[in-house]
Amino acid sequence: GAVVSQHPSWVICKSGTSVKIECRSLDFQATTMFWYRQFPKQSLMLMATSNEGSKATYEQGVEKDKFLINHASLTLSTLTVTSAHPEDSSFYICSARTSGRGTEAFFGQGTRLTVV
């Protein structure tokens, strides 16, 4: 399957600071990328969908000014958690998909964010 890489794998930051997470599709062009958040013992919750060159579409209840998403190229999307607070501590996962019929999405390995 296709490879999606996230960086960093884990990060610890101080409350009030911003953190950027990168998601790269290594061997295909990702026309669409998705960002998820997962709390312990829960399922993945979709945060937003981004198409290359367009503004991201956020799910209901997700603050777009707090979770900034940029999808500037067909191989890179970034999620910036601004003014992070301890309640933002979570496992953040990106997914990338290319266009095509029945095309599956591939996931990064996730980023564990801890805000102290």
Place this chain on the structure above:
Amino acid sequence: DAKTTQPTSMDCAEGRAANLPCNHSTISGNEYVYWYRQIHSQGPQYIIHGLKNNETNEMASLIITEDRKSSTLILPHATLRDTAVYYCIVRVGGNQGGKLIFGQGTELSVKP
């Protein structure tokens, strides 16, 4: 996208076939059935997907009922490394394909 219903948890003996059911009674004609799994603290891994015909790849087989209201993922010879949460998702495929919405999935425990 249609909702799915899966058992919360299942056990399977190592070396035996693991059969994971999924109900998707409200599936639409243009929606595919996708299966992913998530091993603890990792991103989900794509397993297989299908529209109406049964599908098989190196990881698993997908059996979809004729009315498409349910499906079964089969891991033919489960190993300890297959212990994971398995998610059944239905969504529209192709260029109109939308987001993958995850339910609670089935926690499969493969035991020696």
